[in-house]
Amino acid sequence: MSGAKKYINRDLSWLEFNRRVLEEAEDSSTPLLERLQFLSIVQSNLDEFMSVRVAGLQAQSKAGYEKTDFTGYTPQGLIKRLMKRSVRMVREQYRTYRELLKLLAKEGVSLTEYRELHEEQKQALTEYFQRIVYPVLTPMAVDQSRPFPLVHSKELYLAVVLKRGPEESGDSDETFCAIVQVPSILARTVVVPGRRNSRRLVYLLLEDLIKEHIGLLFSGYKAEAVHAFRVTRNSDLTPNEEGADDLLQEIEKELRRRQRGLPVRLEAEKGIHSDALDLLKDELELAEEFIDEIDGPLDLGFLSKFAAALPNYDHLRYPKYDPVYPEEFDDTDDILSVLRERDVLVYHPYESFEIVNDFVLQAAADPNVMAIKMTLYRVNVNSVLIQALSQAAESGKQVTVVVEIKARFDEARNIAWARQLEKSGCHVVYGLVGLKTHAKITLVVRKEADTLRRYVHVGTGNYNESTARFYTDAGLFTSHPDIGADATALFNEMTGYSAPHLWSALAVAPIGLKPKLFDLIDREIANAQAGLSARIVAKMNSLSNQSMIDKLYEASQAGVNIELIVRGVCCLRPGVPGLSDNIRVVSIVDRYLEHARILAVAAGGNEEVYITSADWMTRNLNRRVELMCPVYDKGLRLMLMNVLQMNLADNVKARELLSTGSYARVTNDQTPLRSQFEAADIPLWKSIAAAFDS
Template sequence: MTVAKLHEDFSYTQDRELSWLRFNERVLEESRDPEVPLYERLKFVSIFTSNLDEFFMIRVGSLFDMALLKEEHIDNKTGLTPKEQLSNIFKAVPALCKQKDKSFAEIEERLRQHDISNLSIKELESSEKKYIEKYWKTYILPILSPQVVDSHHPFPHLENKALYIAVMLKDKGGETYGIIPVPTSLPKVIFLPGSSVRYVLTEQVVLEYAAQVFDMYDLTNKTIISITRNADISPEDDSFEVDDDFRLRMRKVLKKRARLAPVRMEIQGEADQKLIDYFCERLGLRKEQVFLSKSPLGMGYIFALQDKFPQTTLSRITYPPFEPQPSRSLNREESVTSQVLRHDILLFYPYEQMDPFLQLIRESASDPNVLSIKITIYRLASQAKLIEYLAQAAENNKDVTVLMELRARFDEENNINWSERLEEAGCQVIYGFEGFKVHSKICLITRRDKGDIQYITQVGTGNYNEKTAKLYTDLSLMTANQEIGNDAAIFFKNMAIANLEGSYRQLLVAPHAMKNVLLDCIDEEIVKAKAGQPAKIVLKMNSITERLLIDKLAEASQAGVEIHMIVRGICCIVPHVPEKTDNIDITSIVGRFLEHPRIYIFGAGDDPKIYIGSADMMTRNTDRRVEIACPVLSPQVKQRIFHILDVMLRDNVKARVLQSDGRYLKKQVAPGEALINSQEYFIAVAKEMAAKQPAPVPVKKKKRVLGRFFRMLAEKFE
């Protein structure tokens, strides 16, 4: 192990990669929870698998890149080199994969009790086997592109995360190898005729009949494989002409991603060691980069299965249905704009609908008092009302500026397409900065009211993604505070002129100032604690890796500041280390919804500083991204955030407590103590509050038509 040349204290920090793997183990733990409905448990296995895929593509890929550099990189939380970190990863992952295989097998077995069966070819009834044979000959065999590998047939490029059948072959000339790509144009699942949900995975069919493809050979071994490639690329890694179109550049980058170096080979089923060695040699992989699996290598199909489930079965094996509810803070009979102008409004997704924010944009698109709409966009759904409303605003001669981040990993293609749609509608689209992703979530509406400029600002902790707003927990603040609006106007001006070092009165903006302000806020609590005054910090985020902030929190703990942290994923600071982090407790909540808000609270009194925003306490967020945190100034909104965090800190069902050795343990529940599942609590409250609200009075159709008619007349004679 490397002797670190750094001066950091490693006694209260841990490796970010191993911390992330422990988080993903928490995801897998949900698949074993008997209180979680059976099909939802299967989804958690799929989520674990896709999480691990991305981990290898990004984090493992990045470590391999760093290991190639001449200048040795030493991790500032562990003192380890990239090679040592990779070694630890390769030791930790196989045990997780075995847990995954065990969970998958147990869940699949229990699903059969509900007439839902993922079958092997050997399990098929005779009529079903005939159906599969016909399907093979009619739909699969004609579109296959098999290949032997020899002097005239060079080893092909294996696409990232695609499925292949790898085979060993023999003929008179000796031994050779072959590959059959499983066509992506085929459905992932072949459903069998009948009333029960019985199906076969397509790759299992290709595997079964592989010998028919290579019928002139003796097939001696066959298996399913998948290659994971490094996907940690950045447009800045390549040299481009200054006047290159940035969208074109990103399209080139996306094509390159599929051809980057392999970092992992997965094998499902039995495989001859000679076959494994051959593929490792061809792909430049070491034996520790090969992972054996008894469960499918791609599990994206799982989420589509429920379309085949009978309703009676669905209700037994899934969460009770829940749709986001109307906001408790809004009167549904009044425009959102007029209400925001009177008081701040906080939306809490997915318990409350995203609709009020979308309605605000829709109202602004046709409001004659609105001059402009400016917004930053990082991720969007494949279908987005937001784009429709922004386009309407531009078509109504509003000044619409969209700062579209084309480098949102794995959403690049979607964002490129949306940027083109916005430009076609007349919006001004800009793309941010070289070397800095724009990850902030902010929207500014500028109005003119009686000759005065008036701002409405929205700042969120999550993306403007109408799909994930039903799956992720997030906060969205809408305010007419003019100081915040002035800052937002300055922010968008700075983005347009490529100024990363602007000054702001209310907003915390990275990379220039956010980290320093957060450090100052922690320092203020340290001063209070040393003076014998109450001092407290409450933090909620996805991850914490930034060393300066970690050290400052440890310093605060040593000074006696009470620190509570809710960290969903990577947590490089460990609590309860004697004389280092004694006063820090850290929990992680994994449940039905993905926990996503970033909330920072400093102060023990009735009126502490509260910020919500887009940034985690990670170096990438504070130093290499454009992020925004917004102060919460409304007493009512502050009280609501206090309540939200209080419920989460009292969660004793889904919360796990981080130990000083990096493990997560369930909270001990005392006899008679009430069980609190924070997410279920918020669902129940949202339903209760919505039920208390009067339903909106329906507008008669005739009035709507007349209103539209007079608007058309007004537009005609303007």
């Protein structure tokens, strides 16, 4: 079979994922303000896609690279398809936006236009403009003496076309161009004073307010046209790790380059003046296919903050859900004493991330704890974990933190708190040259009687208490000696010089994870051929590694039943006769972002379950430090299998991947089951393990 028939292209599959996000914004059963949130996510997703994936394809095309990828596409051919599909998606996004504004108006909230305001409202907004907005604005003329200014990536600007006023000498028909940045430091939506006794909330976009008063910035000239535009630049960092004397300084230098990256895409307000558009085309040097004129306000990312800030509208949001503290720790303040007796599994966001914070806080305060070691990839602002690690180091404990300062779009924040940790006395290591450290693991070493005991937390998601409220992730707490020994070896390999370890429990990328996965799949193939139970259920964010896909095809042809829960990109084509008949792929897009990575294999009837930080992508398997950890406790294995089974049974928010590469909603005559809402009933998915508590 040709590549295009055997595989789905990664970037085309990503656009299909973003379309599923857009479908949530279009779904009338989704609460109205949540639909606005989904529209905002579509925008931010597309921004990152353009600044990284499309930017990379543009670079290949400009370099003359014409080879096809394993899915059968050249960079040039793929770019055309991507841009055509993304333009259609943007049109659909803005149609949905206009529909949602009508529904919002019925609820008493309006985003209005300046011309619809009455005089008292206009006067109040003029005062606001002169007092708050005007002092922040900077007009930037473009002429022979003042070259085109640097336009920052993904920031909103106004292109102003001017003519001389009657009091100015010279050709009255000559046009001039200038640029004004819409200040991102101010709120994108401005509250409009309401009429007396009106309960309606009325808002005006900041750029519309600036447009109405643009003449104040250009005295002596008349504004012929004012239109918004926005540039997306190549944001992928390419630090010279091997040649850098100081990796932190190298990353900081790359961050400064990011705002000056090559332009990838231009979004312009529909009807933009031809003089302004010609100027932008010339300066940005973008082909027509990368220029999109949009009928509506640019950058719908503002809808997230707008929807979140609306007061007294909880009836238009999802019902509030407060994560519960894991019941295993209800009767004690001593987390480690529980772990000496049993392993504990937690599943976020249904169970609180506070247990992870408390685990590290208790270790930091415990005089018998000798050392704390931790990997950090993305951490929230004002993180409790950073404070706990700093306190532990200041009290004399050995604290080692492996920081990934190359985490995309979090580089600056990671550098800041890495320096904070160093000042507190922590040993901060920036990972291995050429690899990103994506593993999620914490090791606590405690002196107990005449020995040392190791306590470990392994997770599928970042140590970030903010995202833990809306990402689904699994975390395992254990004092199992094999996992503890492997955790020690892993940190030794990441921080020092160490010969490859013979792992007892963990599988670690980039050397051992992929072979371990292949071994597990090969065993299922052998079991199928022997007539034994043979099944693979895997949950992940993305599946795009060609050799992994080929191995799954091989297993399918051998008779292994394979069920995959892949939220985002999936390059595997399921249901192709003779190739993937035994493979089913579903994707769930719902209130929470499905982020857990879980693998279950039948193992001839003795099921094995693993949690991992790694998706089945080439970057995760070959270019990152990742780990996969077995779940030894039978009850906890059953809990995770129950979570997987609920995902597979979802017939409300699940979509099934067709062999064509498109997705169809799962519909059947079964009782409606929405897996995220079912999982919120924690006793439901934990009760299956009750028989094994003893």
